[in-house]
Amino acid sequence: MAKKALITGVTGQDGSYLAELLLDEGYEVIGVVRRSSTVTFERIAHIQDRLTLVSGDLLDEVSLIHILRDHRPQEVYNLAAQSFVQASWGQPVLTGETTALGVTRVLDAVRTVDPEIRVYQASSSEMFGKVQAVPQDEETPFYPRSPYGVAKVYGHWITVNYRESYDLHASSGVLFNHESPRRGLEFVTRKVTNGVARIKLGLDKTLSLGNLDAERDWGYAADYVRAMYLMLQQDSPDDYVVATGETHEVRELCEIAFSVAGLNYEDHVVLDERFLRPAEVDLLIGDPTKAETVLGWEREVDFPTLVQMMVESDIEQLTRQIS
Numbered sequence: 001m002a003k004k005a006l007i008t009g010v011t012g013q014d015g016s017y018l019a020e021l022l023l024d025e026g027y028e029v030i031g032v033v034r035r036s037s038t039v040t041f042e043r044i045a046h047i048q049d050r051l052t053l054v055s056g057d058l059l060d061e062v063s064l065i066h067i068l069r070d071h072r073p074q075e076v077y078n079l080a081a082q083s084f085v086q087a088s089w090g091q092p093v094l095t096g097e098t099t100a101l102g103v104t105r106v107l108d109a110v111r112t113v114d115p116e117i118r119v120y121q122a123s124s125s126e127m128f129g130k131v132q133a134v135p136q137d138e139e140t141p142f143y144p145r146s147p148y149g150v151a152k153v154y155g156h157w158i159t160v161n162y163r164e165s166y167d168l169h170a171s172s173g174v175l176f177n178h179e180s181p182r183r184g185l186e187f188v189t190r191k192v193t194n195g196v197a198r199i200k201l202g203l204d205k206t207l208s209l210g211n212l213d214a215e216r217d218w219g220y221a222a223d224y225v226r227a228m229y230l231m232l233q234q235d236s237p238d239d240y241v242v243a244t245g246e247t248h249e250v251r252e253l254c255e256i257a258f259s260v261a262g263l264n265y266e267d268h269v270v271l272d273e274r275f276l277r278p279a280e281v282d283l284l285i286g287d288p289t290k291a292e293t294v295l296g297w298e299r300e301v302d303f304p305t306l307v308q309m310m311v312e313s314d315i316e317q318l319t320r321q322i323s
Contacts (some may be wrong), residue, residue, distance in 0.1 A: 004072065032053075072114070126285060136287065138174070213251065217285045222301075229244045
């Protein structure tokens with residue numbers, strides 16, 4: 001019989017790539033979606049007929065228990081969260097309910113229904129925040145600088161707690177920024193590549209951004225979901241940093257993205273203080289040595305190729321919309 005995997009957040013960027021990967025591995029994939037009029041299935045439309053979609057919510061543990069009992073998955077990947085850092089300042093309580101306590105509800109549902117289920121928890125490089133060491137690895141202390149980062153720290157430690165208290169096979173992936181053409185428009189990478197496409201096609205003249213000096217370790221989302229899968233194939237659960245080990249400024253992101261379209265970013269980028277964070281995270285760069293050594297994971301797409309992929313995708317999408 002085919003193995004079953006359950007994904008919360010299946011309609012998101014990571015959920016869609018992970019669902020593709022698991023289907024290719026022969027899994028039956030169950031995707032959890034919230035009962036909401038705003039849920040979009042755009043990212044999974046091409047595989048939706050191969051997925052089993054069920055209603056559930058990280059705010060409602062009973063719904064999670066029912067789903068686990070009905071479908072009996074061997075693996076659970078908890079990717080659902082309020083995942084936009086900027087929005088966490090405006091919705092700190094909701095962020096805590098979903099991104100922090102939601103993890104507890106998932107873990108407790110697994111413990112209640114079947115402690116043999118293997119669990120993946122999506123941790124985040126934003127937990128490092130005001131970094132205490134460069135680069136950051138599994139031993140680097142956390143110092144979150146946003147309600148989102150704080151909530152992710154809770155989710156990370158409650159996963160460790162359930163692993164050690166109830167002997168769950170629960171692993172966390174501390175993923176650094178990972179992008180793709182499926183990234184939401186509110187994230188700076190996609191905001192830039194979509195902005196480039198709009199300027200290239202004559203729809204806009206300028207692109208407003210915040211801190212161009214902020215540095216991030218950016219990778220390709222499809223590479224990173226492969227690390228999630230590998231974690232749950234190990235004999236023992238553990239936590240892993242997943243990153244490229246390289247850092248790039250937002251300014252470099254702009255430079256590459258505009259050059260793909262034959263443009264100069266300095267002619268179009270406008271600094272706007274509205275996009276500055278109350279507490280900025282200046283330098284995040286991960287050390288993926290453990291993931292590479294233990295999991296045998298490695299990235300396949302480099303930063304310039306990723307940016308080019310995203311710009312070309314946005315130009316293609318916008319061209320179709322306006323033609």
